[in-house]
Amino acid sequence: MQVPRYWREIPKRYRLEASECINCHNVIFPEKLSCPQCSSKAFKTIRLSGKGKLVTHTIIRIAPEGFNDQVPYAMGIIKMEEGPQIMAQITDCDPDKLKTGDPMIYQFRRIRDDGNTGVIMYAYKFVPDVGI
Amino acid sequence: MRKVAIVGVGLIKWGELWEKSLRQIAAEAIFECLEDAGTDRIDAMTIGNMSGGLFNGQEHLSSLIPDFMGLKNIPAMRIESACASGGMAVRTAYLEVASGLSDFAVAVGVEKMTDISGQEATYALATAADQDHEAFHGVTFPGLYAMMAKAHMDRYGTTREDLSSVVIKNHKNGSLNPNAQFPFEITGDQVLRSPMVADPLRLLDCSPISDGAAAVMLTTLEEAEKLKKQPVLISGIGHATDSLALSSRNDILKMEAVEQSASKALEMAGKSIEDIDFAEVHDCFSIAEIMILEALGVVPPGEGGKASSEGLTALNGKFPVNPSGGLKSKGHPVGATGVAQICEAVAQLKGEAGKRQLKNVKAGLTQNMGGSAGSSVVHILEVI
Numbered sequence: 001m002q003v004p005r006y007w008r009e010i011p012k013r014y015r016l017e018a019s020e021c022i023n024c025h026n027v028i029f030p031e032k033l034s035c036p037q038c039s040s041k042a043f044k045t046i047r048l049s050g051k052g053k054l055v056t057h058t059i060i061r062i063a064p065e066g067f068n069d070q071v072p073y074a075m076g077i078i079k080m081e082e083g084p085q086i087m088a089q090i091t092d093c094d095p096d097k098l099k100t101g102d103p104m105i106y107q108f109r110r111i112r113d114d115g116n117t118g119v120i121m122y123a124y125k126f127v128p129d130v131g132i
Numbered sequence: 133m134r135k136v137a138i139v140g141v142g143l144i145k146w147g148e149l150w151e152k153s154l155r156q157i158a159a160e161a162i163f164e165c166l167e168d169a170g171t172d173r174i175d176a177m178t179i180g181n182m183s184g185g186l187f188n189g190q191e192h193l194s195s196l197i198p199d200f201m202g203l204k205n206i207p208a209m210r211i212e213s214a215c216a217s218g219g220m221a222v223r224t225a226y227l228e229v230a231s232g233l234s235d236f237a238v239a240v241g242v243e244k245m246t247d248i249s250g251q252e253a254t255y256a257l258a259t260a261a262d263q264d265h266e267a268f269h270g271v272t273f274p275g276l277y278a279m280m281a282k283a284h285m286d287r288y289g290t291t292r293e294d295l296s297s298v299v300i301k302n303h304k305n306g307s308l309n310p311n312a313q314f315p316f317e318i319t320g321d322q323v324l325r326s327p328m329v330a331d332p333l334r335l336l337d338c339s340p341i342s343d344g345a346a347a348v349m350l351t352t353l354e355e356a357e358k359l360k361k362q363p364v365l366i367s368g369i370g371h372a373t374d375s376l377a378l379s380s381r382n383d384i385l386k387m388e389a390v391e392q393s394a395s396k397a398l399e400m401a402g403k404s405i406e407d408i409d410f411a412e413v414h415d416c417f418s419i420a421e422i423m424i425l426e427a428l429g430v431v432p433p434g435e436g437g438k439a440s441s442e443g444l445t446a447l448n449g450k451f452p453v454n455p456s457g458g459l460k461s462k463g464h465p466v467g468a469t470g471v472a473q474i475c476e477a478v479a480q481l482k483g484e485a486g487k488r489q490l491k492n493v494k495a496g497l498t499q500n501m502g503g504s505a506g507s508s509v510v511h512i513l514e515v516i
Binding site: 005030055056057058059060061062063064065066067070073075076077084085086088089100111112121123 | 264266
């Protein structure tokens with residue numbers, strides 16, 4: 001994972017920056033260059049609230065390289081309040097108790113390290129929203 | 133556009149072919165195809181290959197493969213669309229012949245996946261997903277399809293037994309296919325005892341890592357007549373794309389690329405799905421075959437699991453699916469899969485499928501998919 005490639009994604013990964021179509025108000029995450037709903041190319045950047053609901057999930061038991069030390073871990077698709085769906089890890093919970101429709105909230109977390117001397121990668125993960 | 137027919141197929145036995153190289157298996161499949169076609173004329177060569185770069189550290193297959201065959205001056209090109217690379221190579225060869233640019237175009241699909249470790253191969257396969265927005269977070273391909281399976285079970289009541297029925301049926305078919313990587317039957321109990329990979333998908337819900345190659349020769353109907361070969365007509369082709377990331381779909385249970393590629397192909401052939409006698413589809417995971425049945429319009433949304441359990445897709449069912457054994461039993465050397473599906477359809481239509489031969493089949497459909505259905509290509513084949 002090269003540093004510039006990681007760095008380019010920081011606005012989305014750290015701040016959940018999404019694109020809102022100025023014409024039809026469709027919210028897209030991650031960004032696209034034209035709106036899949038109305039084809040407009042005019043967007044403004046907004047920050048997602050970080051709140052949403054679990055659409056589906058799985059528990060990864062055989063991990064890709066770099067994630068071996070984390071298994072088993074839950075991953076899911078969360079439908080955000082503003083509309084877009086995000087795929088992320090779901091943490092701080094018993095994965096066996098997760099249910100479709102559960103409220104979820106964004107957390108800023110460490111994803112993994114790139115070896116002993118590489119970048120420490122951070123991004124969003126989600127946790128069950130217990131309303132604290 | 134000119135009508136295009138298949139006049140030859142070449143397929144080697146798939147598996148962990150440690151004694152053979154990428155170039156070797158590709159060349160073997162092409163030479164077998166040329167022999168079957170009864171000509172050695174190649175006006176164009178298309179090569180379906182997902183990732184020679186990551187699996188073998190070898191790009192530039194367009195020179196590598198003809199060179200190893202001992203040929204020069206061949207207009208060869210490598211076609212990539214992840215696991216749909218093979219189907220796309222056939223489509224490109226079709227365009228060569230249909231357009232009049234070439235009279236004889238050979239399409240080969242090849243992948244040599246066992247030269248690297250299982251984990252490295254998993255990484256290479258995951259490059260068919262969105263690297264920045266899916267793989268970065270630690271998801272795998274089984275993980276993506278597991279999320280579809282979970283959603284399908286939640287919404288439609290699809291069961292563990294429904295998923296297993298696909299696996300059991302495909303292994304049963306594959307046990308009759310001498311070219312299959314795993315030509316043996318397995319039981320529902322064996323599926324349930326296999327390790328969990330990504331809930332609810334177990335190891336035996338997943339297609340394997342394989343080495344393999346397959347080739348088909350395409351030409352015009354006039355040339356086919358001169359060769360005195362029974363031609364199989366490619367009467368329809370459809371190709372479509374969808375979002376790369378699964379999470380970007382409004383409905384993760386709707387494989388729009390499959391729906392659209394199928395309806396385009398059927399429209400081109402002047403047919404509806406009811407006119408099709410059997411299909412070879414992209415069962416990279418058990419849930420994939422269930423969702424593809426729905427996307428093709430064989431059954432309404434949500435009924436794919438039940439239909440599989442009830443035997444609709446068995447060799448003796450009303451709509452046989454994957455008589456070859458599918459990716460699950462036959463193997464899944466990704467770039468070769470889409471071409472091998474067409475080889476199976478040709479064998480079935482010509483009555484050359486041995487113990488797994490279907491009765492009275494006139495029209496078949498093949499469906500080859502990239503990633504989590506980010507791309508799909510469908511061919512309709514007919515005997516004339």
